[in-house]
Amino acid sequence: MLIALCSAKGAPGVTTSALALALSWPRPVILAELDPAGGDVLAGYGRGEMSAGGLADLALAARRGGPARHLDRQLLRLDPEGRARLLPGLADPVSARHVDWDRLGAALVAVEDGAIDVVADCGRLRAEHFPDAVVHRAAAVVLATGSTLRAVRSATQAIAELRERDACPGMLGALVIGPGEPYGEREISEALGVPVVGALPRDEKAAVVLSDGAPAGRLFVQSALLRAARTIASRLVESAAAHQSRVAPPPAPVPASVIAEGGSRVR
Ligand SMILES: Nc1ncnc2c1ncn2[C@@H]1O[C@H](COP(=O)(O)OP(=O)(O)OP(=O)(O)O)[C@@H](O)[C@H]1O
Ligand SMILES: [Mg+2]
Known part of the structure; x- marks a missing residue:
């Protein structure tokens, strides 16, 4: 199942939240930085100590007609067991124009025939080369927003835009980062006209571990941020799966080039 996260404007914390969710995911998962x-x-969580070609190499391999099992080679472990893995994003944003988002989206939906979930950080909705084609294939599209009037107003416009673009046949929802400034989940859900999948508290100490690689103390896994992320991750898996089984759209065709040699799907 592919879950796409994006933001309206500002930097509400979508990358930090996507990482918190991936580390808390109840099933094997890939965090794809798109x-x-x-x-x-x-550079943040990895403190510059991890390296891989990631998305740029994958896009290059796809352009050369390589099979998408190249995906596996671009993944890094986010935890010792490798239950959560990372597809690192572009080091150079200029290369975004060369990424075939549709092909990539098809590959991500097909990982292990859907047995591995993908949480995709798609960045800001109005950015140039935004991965619309990936969002289009997602089981759930989650807009991350703050809870100030300013944030909720731009989130409302972003939800309308997602609907207008007919960008997401999947479940559409919002994730509140820092609720109560002053709006709460219910008010935000009413303003946006979509369900709020949950709220991640402001928790600077835990957030800087994720966003900037600050040392994770003993209490990191029990932090308010990670506890909330665990609840939201489980809820998201359940509600996106329920939505998918209700809507049951015909599966989008997988381009031949993402089928690995020998006919098996991406592993
Ligand atoms: N729940 C949180 N509590 C406190 N601080 C947070 C939280 N989430 C994120 N932050 C902080 O907000 C800042 C921005 O986070 P992040 O890089 O995740 O934002 P973003 O929306 O991905 O931004 P961009 O659009 O630039 O990619 C970071 O300094 C991070 O530590
Ligand atoms: Mg980000």
Whole structure:
């Protein structure tokens, strides 16, 4: 199942939240950094110590007609067991124009025939080269927003835009980062006209571990941020799956080039 996260404007914390969700995901998961403005996790959470070609190499391999099992080679472990893995984003945003988002979206939906979930950080909705084609294939599209009047207003416009673009046949929802400033989940859901999948509290100490690689103390996994992320991750898996089984759209065709040699799907 592919879950796409994006933001309206500002930097509400979509990358940090996507990473918190991936580390808390109840099933094997890939965090795919698809923000056309570039990836942040290697330099942030990875403190510059992790390296991989990631999305740029994958896009290059696809352009050369290579099978998408190249995906596996571009993944890094986010936890010791490898239950959560990372597809690092672009180091150079200029290369975003060369990414075939449709082909990539098809590959991400097909990972292990859907047995591995993908949480995609798609960045800001109005960015140039935004991965619309990936969002279009997602089981759920989640707009991350703050809870100030300013944030909720731009989130409302962004939801309308997603609807106008007919961008997401999947479930559409919102994730509140820092609720109560002053609006709460219910008010935001009413303003946006979509369900709020949950709220991640402001928790600077835990957030800087994720966004900037600050040392994770013993209490990191029990932090308010990660506890909320676990609840939201489980809820998202359930509600996106329920939505998918209700709507049951015909599966989007997978381009031949993303089928690995020998006919098996991406692993
Ligand atoms: N729940 C949170 N509590 C406190 N601080 C947070 C939280 N989430 C994110 N932040 C902080 O907000 C800042 C921006 O986070 P992040 O890079 O995730 O935003 P973004 O929306 O992905 O931005 P961009 O659009 O630039 O990619 C970081 O300094 C991060 O530590
Ligand atoms: Mg980001």
